[in-house]
Amino acid sequence: MTALTADRNTPQSMGPRRVGLVAAATTIFAGAMLMRNATGFLVEGQTATGLIGVGRAQEYVDNAAGANGDIRVEFEPGIFRYENSAAADEITEADLGKVCFAVDDQTVAKTSATNTRSPAGVVDHVDELGVWVRFDEALTRAAAA
Template identity: 65%
Template sequence: MTALIAGRNTPAKAGDVQVGLVAAAVNIFAGAMLVRNASGHILPAVTGTDLIGVGRAEVAVDNSDGAAGDATATFKNGRFRYANSAGADEITIADIGQPCFAVDDQTVAKTDDTAARSAAGIVEDVDDLGVWVIFNEALTRAAL
């Protein structure tokens, strides 16, 4: 392509709502923390490897009897609060700006548990109710 010589109507994706194909045999609850697997499918966050946090499920999706790609999930990236892990994996304000790791679809931890957990997102804040996590795939991948 050559450089522009006039204005261009460049397509854009407005907002923070996204849609992705769901992994096989999963049930997603509204509000769940979601991850993308190595093949690009969306599933509820679990302790596992080769996953990356993508955001919060906007609606429930039951693909428990389906194959990968049989259903779609609507999710938002952005900032959401999830439960904090405990003990040595509890996230504190000293961890703000650092990656956090998925324990399950509603809990994040400070460490990857010796490479057993995948990154959920970036810690934005910590309060008495949990951890505020920034979900942005590119930002999370860059932070790793």
């Protein structure tokens, strides 16, 4: 491409909603923590390596019998409350601003459990009902590096 020589109508992505391709053999429930795998497809939050949190699923989708990318799911980055782990993996006020890790599609933990969990997002705040996690894929990748 060459440099502009006139005005350009540059498209803008409005709002936080995104749509992504779902991994093979995956069922995602609305409200679930959503993660991207190493090949770029979306899966539900889970204890596994090679994933990165991207946001909250906005809808139920069933690709249990499908191949990678057969269906799409709408999701939203942002700050959402999920369940807190217990005991040594419980997230507290001391963990604000730190990366938290996915246990399943609705639970986060303080640690990677000896490198068996992937980063879900960054702890925004904690209350008596759970952990508020900031889902921003780029921020989480940078914070976890």
